[in-house]
Amino acid sequence: MKIKIKNHPVIKDIKILNFSKFEDERGFFTRKYCEIQLSRLNFKIKQINYSKNNKKGTIRGLHFLKYPSKEKKIVTCLSGEVFDVIVDVRRNSKTYKKVITIKLSEENSLGVYIPNGFAHGFQTLKNKTNLLYFHSTFYDKNLDSGINPLDKDLNITWPLKVNSISQKDGNSPFMSSKYF
DSSP: OOEEEEEOSSOTTSEEEEEOEEEETTEEEEOOOOTTTTGGGTOOOSEEEEEEEOSTTEEEEEEEEOTTOOOOEEEEEEESEEEEEEEEOOTTSTTTTOEEEEEEETTTTEEEEEOTTEEEEEEESSSSEEEEEEESSOOOGGGEEEOOTTOGGGTOOOSSOOOEEOHHHHTSOOTTSTTO
C-alpha cells in the first residue's frame, strides 16, 4: 500500500494524497497515514478528529488557527463525498485569498495536506458523510478563527443549497472586514 503525493497545480504548498486501495469481495483496505511515506511533509500527528455529517448540503468551515499556530492538517473522507475548500490566508503570499476546491470521497480515496496559513471547510454532497482529520498541533481555543463560508469576495460556488451551517460559521467575518 502506497500513499502517492502530488502538488496541487494552483498552490504548490497544498498536496493531494492518493491513498491506494486493495479491494476484493469483502470490501477494501487502505492506509490513511504512514509516517515513512509522509515524512517529506514533516508531519507529526498530535490530534485526530472525526467529523460526522448527517445531511447533504451541510457546510463546515472555513476554519484555521491564527499565528503563532503552525497547524498542518491532513483531511480525508471515510464515507460519502464532500466539496472540499481551501483558502490561502497568508497575507504576504502571492496566492493570498486564492481558493482551491477538490472532491474528496470514499470512492476516490483522496486526501489533502493543508499547511499552516490556510483556512479549510467543506460541503457534504451526500447524506452520512464522514471525514477524518490528522492535526500536527493541539487545538487552541484562543487561536481559533474562521472566514464566513458565504463570503462573496471568495467567489465560492457551493454545489448544493446550504441545508445546515453552524451559527459560529455563519457569523464568521468576511476577509474584507476589519475583524479578519
